[in-house]
């Protein structure tokens with residue numbers, strides 16, 4: 001893969017008079033939508049949203065932020081509502097009750113209006129600034145999805161995942177390749193950028209509600225003829241986790257079997 005070029009907007013959609021302040025108001029159709037699935041993230045989301053606000057504020061285009069509160073029982077919804085009072089581009093959707101990360105990302109994606117949709121974990125283990133690399137890869141690889149990867153350049157990993165998670169991630173990836181034929185080294189990184197219209201169908205067809213959804217969406221994008229670019233990104237693992245290792249590993253293996261089964265039996269009704 002060619003090295004990422006310095007970021008520049010993909011199209012001159014936002015030509016503005018010189019010196020004019022970038023207009024980042026509710027009136028503008030967003031160019032980028034940032035979808036954040038969040039479950040009981042009161043302790044982490046405030047700081048992450050501030051960082052995203054800084055990132056978005058430096059962009060010459062409108063950015064909307066969609067937090068999908070997945071039936072949280074902590075203070076997170078109230079906290080986000082409060083931040084939204086002074087940030088009109090921020091909104092929050094509520095699931096009642098908890099539906100799962102996959103279901104939440106899908107909901108946020110289908111609500112998003114941007115030409116591009118970024119999905120990021122609430123803890124920003126992959127820093128939001130790495131989105132620049134994803135934009136560059138979308139452009140240079142003529143891809144419809146650019147996905148962060150922790151496997152392509154290990155030197156970019158500052159704080160690693162715990163050994164057991166890292167190892168199980170590698171084994172999971174072998175199963176992903178075996179079951180889906182996806183030639184991707186890391187399907188699970190929580191930073192992914194999409195051209196919205198080009199991958200919309202894949203998200204509509206997505207059914208997996210939990211942590212295995214990334215594989216399904218990528219599988220569907222590929223099935224529908226879209227190109228996926230895998231991009232090495234920085235990663236500083238936040239050790240707090242909502243993942244129940246054993247329960248979720250078993251579920252994710254079940255997800256792979258389901259994807260394989262539906263793929264073989266025409267269960268996705270994919271029409272290219």
Ligand SMILES: Nc1nc2c(ncn2[C@@H]2O[C@H](COP(=O)(O)OP(=O)(O)O)[C@@H](O)[C@H]2O)c(=O)[nH]1
Nearest residue numbers: 037038039070100101104121122123241242243
């Ligand atoms: N919507 C939703 N998001 C979840 C759920 N569990 C975790 N998440 C989100 O998924 C992202 C990654 O979770 P995290 O606990 O950091 O997982 P890890 O980094 O893989 O250990 C965060 O944005 C979480 O809020 C859930 O049940 N529903």
Ligand SMILES: [Mg+2]
Nearest residue numbers: 121123125238
């Ligand atoms: Mg995390």
